[in-house]
Amino acid sequence: MAARGDVRFELFEAEDERETLDFDILDKIIKQLEYYFGDKNLSRDKFLQRKLESGNGWVEIDVLLTFNKLRSLTYKKWTVSAAFYWKGSQLLEISRDETKVRRKPAHPWPRRSxxxxxxxxxxxxxxxxxxxxxxxxxxxxxxxxxxxxxxxxxxxxxxxxxxxxxxxxxxxxxxxxxxxxxxxxxxxxxxxxxxxTRHAIRVKKDAEYEALAEPAEELKVVPGCLLRVTGLDKVTTWKSLKEALEPYAKVAFVDYCESKGEAVLRFIEEGAAHAVLTKLEQHGKGLHIDGNRVIVEALEAGEEVEYWKKLAAIKRKLRNRRGRHNSRSVQRGKKRRSEERSISPDNMME
CATH class of the missing domain: 3.30.70.330 (RRM (RNA recognition motif) domain)
Structure with missing residues (x-):
């Protein structure tokens, strides 16, 4: 056993569980924890936010060890404790009983938008x-x-x-x-x-596209039915997404972007997105899809409007494509019928 200030750790848990400390791994553990508790990740990780609030700023190491990236580095609490002992952190600290982690009081979570x-x-x-x-x-x-x-x-x-x-x-x-x-x-x-600035350029392009497009047909908008899921693994499919969330609310459609590793699920009932989040919070284990813990959040009002606008534009584009396809099909049909009439036996006899 070694001690340093208020932090101590045991080098191994049992005689048959000896493990050599890899200082590079300890450094990576601290960096990964600092990422989890960093301003940017905390602003979007609703699960971790709830854990912070319920634990008065502390999060159990056992909970953190369920996160894929940290679990890939270690699955033992004492290794996390050792990382704090040997490496330390300007942002984080470990509890006296070495079971929890929090941001240092000098670096409170700013709750930035x-x-x-x-x-x-x-x-x-x-x-x-x-x-x-x-x-x-x-x-x-x-x-x-x-x-x-x-x-x-x-x-x-x-x-x-x-x-x-x-x-x-x-x-x-x-x-x-x-x-x-x-x-x-x-x-x-x-x-x-x-x-x-980068986002503004993309928004401008979207606006120019919409300005050239025809007015969108009226869509049946269902408020509060959109749920964003991020951090998806490459093996995840739209089917596994739907199956994971169907127990909480009836899913109408899964808008899955594999290249970004994120999806937007559209539920049938109004307000279903927040209802799903409430149920997940009550369970207290977050959402796991294909063995990977993912981040879920309801789209805000402004995001919902943009989503429905884009959906309308997609529907309009598909409708226009079908219209052009049908028009070409009709023209080809007329041409074929004309050719058939020109070589029919009756025409040859005339």
């Missing part, structure tokens, strides 16, 4: 495709004390795309990073843009 986080998030691209997490953490460590880096990867292959979202702690750090005349990674020039 998505808009505020977007203002602190920079889109950066141009990294080599073989760049690893440790290299990115070290690189962005030059520009801020606590930068949350999210690597963008292809969902099916899990290969890095060469671009990241980097969330800084303050607006000053963001401005300092963007105001640099040049930012290079291993002599490669990087492209930088504030996330809001």
């Amino acid at each position: 998505r808009t505020e986080l977007d203002e602190l998030t920079v889109f950066v691209k141009g990294f080599p495709l073989n760049t690893c997490t440790d290299e990115l953490d070290k690189f962005f460590g030059q520009f801020g004390q606590s930068v949350d880096v999210f690597m963008m990867c292809h969902n099916k292959t899990r290969k890095f795309k060469g671009s990241v979202f980097a969330t800084f702690a303050t607006k000053d750090e963001v401005n300092a990073f963007l105001s640099r005349e040049s930012v290079k990674f291993n002599e490669l020039e990087l492209t930088r843009a504030i996330k809001q």
